[in-house]
Amino acid sequence: MSDRETHTQSEEPADNTRQIHAVPTSAATDATAPPSQAETDDAYVLVADGLSVVGEEGPVFGPIDLRVPDNTLVFLSGRGGSGRTALALTLAGRMKPTDGTLTVFGHDQLKDIRDTVAIAGVDAIDALDRD
Template structure:
């Protein structure tokens, strides 16, 4: 059993830092059980946006609603709904630990997570890591999917995974996106950050975040790819 996915809506969402806008004027609608690909170059604010959608970064302007809960007033509820698989450097697996150790750590630190839930997540992702291996010795795809499995075992309403295509060889891109499709088919909404969205993906909400500059940022633009038979 998994938790039902939640919808994620943003209107004019913006975050400013000491050096100016991090991202600005983001509008998006991701349906429950949907897939978001927030894409753009390094420094475009992808990670910050995902953290804001997860209730882990305070907005400077605009609004975000997750499963009917509005940020920042309902921040605690949103944080309980959204699990973060990877959003480096804030959230990432410790490479010097072994797979079995990160599994044990997650069982101890996250209520409800058990080895059985983690192994069920492995099955969803078609992942079979050797538990004696160090995390840092895993290939980039397996390391990403391990982090995703651990977050999925929390049975969240939405799951964040950033830098999805970071370091992936070209032949690993399609299998990783297919694994994320299987995740959302089990229930949770998937919020992914990447350099480029996957091509020809039905039902994908693709959000382009522009490069930051000294001038005012243009608004991020979102597009939804509909199913081919709709």
């Protein structure tokens, strides 16, 4: 199994990886299906390739490959300490990834992503300005 494959919640992977589910808001879209050859990254509002964060005490999450189509709700779950908050902050441009690439609404610079994405309910997070 490659280090980028994901696991379901019922499995106990040694590296604490977890599956991320994208739930389409339209029945016509299957966000969990692998993209066809005709689809490109332009079809997605969020594209992450090999995205990871490593902290002072070791890996926080990743590497993660993720594609989120437009009009999609993403549900992120996992145990405490599994990296959910760090992943959300990274996807919103508030935390710099250690490795990988991130494009959100066509932007690949953290400042541009921060200017485009809001995190509801946590005013202090929007004040973060790290690159």
